[in-house]
Amino acid sequence: MMLEQALKKWFGFTDFREGQKEVIEALLKQQDVFSMLPTGTGKSICYQLPALLAEGITIVVSPLLSLMEDQVQQLKSKGIKQVAALNSFLTEQKRKEVMASIHHFKLMYVSPEMLQQPSVLTLLRSQKVSYFVIDEAHCISQWGQEFRPDYLRLADVRKQLGTPPCLAITATATKDVQDDIKRRLRLHEATNIVYSVDRPNIAMMVERYHSTKEKLQALITFVKNLKGPGIIYFSSRQWTEKISYALREAGIDKVSHYHGGMSNEDRILIQQQFMEGQLSVICCTSAFGMGIHKPDVRFVIHFHYPTQLASYVQEIGRAGRDGRKSIAILLYSQEDKGIPRSLLDLELPSEQEIDAYIQAVMNVSRLTKEQEEQIRIISGGSETSWRQLKYLLEERGIMKGTEVRRFSADAIKAELRNHVSQRRAEKQQQLTEFERWIHSYSCRREKLLAHFSEALQSRPPHCCDNCGVTYQSYQKRKEEGEEKKSDWKTILAQLFHQSEGGAS
């Protein structure tokens, strides 16, 4: 009773959605929680409500600055003012203000990197931390090792904060990823609140082509005919621009592109225009997606495919958040087999990078930021490679802060090379599994769920190409006449899905 009242008071809802109450009750009992809730169930309320009910401050680790800003805005618009994000958006002045008035806040959004700042950690240590929350927790597993190692340091941060109850929450994680998250966060006795990743209203198709040219032709036809709005994924920035231009040339308007190399202003602008319907097709890299809560995306097309099935599931999951009929189409051509393979290679340090870094570190007893930067520039390694290697050395007790302990260079070189080549093999294995899914002739939904250690409960009416789905019923409505016949079917199907979504 009391929880419903609190929900009504702060958020204006009368009922909880699937899973929310379970998570909240477990947190209130001071349990650690791992939770996987389907997209669109309101994951943030799971920690916002306990945060408001608790004494002290709740720390929410979030992967993107834009996500933090979004959440803070949303809460403020509901009249909840004791919220802040502590990040590099803030001017130094503002940041000092926030830090000085830390005890006023109930919720504080931070990046994992920010939690490595000694000043921030010291400040938070002086507070009573009610909960430690990791939003989009799959980032720990997906980004932690190669891209953002500070995600792997969160367990230590939590310990320093007095080990408050922890919530790790995400929408998509395979069994392996779930285990990895719990292991990395040292959540050995977490309460698991896990629901299906299946999205019955998203049909899946794979279309094969002999060449990229053919594929481009097909893409134009799809985009011309499919009911939008839609998202098209690419694995290169250049391609997003090129194809967005090509689509406009082909007479499709309201198309633009989005990738990580664009300025912040452009990115925000494009995102807003898409949200508000001024744009209906976005050609983008994987930079576009997290934090895009547009409910009526009708199609997601992959012009290039990502490096693993889990990423694919996340990306197609941006369709049909309103529960209505949507479609995911992967355009396959043998010609782009090399792209995901090269991307995998790119994210791991080369043997030369390993050797150069170890050699450089071996010759110093302290490694300051400037030294590190110099070494990096001279030996030409990538920023992410250095960060990975630095983390690996820390993990092995060789580095601590700027301090370097003595070690046997040859042994460590061999160990790191070995470690990296194992990671490479794991990643290649995941890619192969995904490719097997792409080339499969049996039900895609069943296979996808099997990858997430789930069994298909009931086959939805529009399942996948291997179950007979074609893209015809996802086309724009044509003028009058013959289309009317299929219309009532479409409407029925939509109603059916809606009520299904609402009841569960």
Added chain:
DNA sequence: CGACATTGATTTAAATCAATGTCGGTGCTTTAAT
């Protein structure tokens, strides 16, 4: 792996072709020293 650009060698001395090189994604943080 493969598309595309650049370089180099050849003959049609201004254009052609082969060989070689390059590029392909995700984000946070910038608090020097006296």
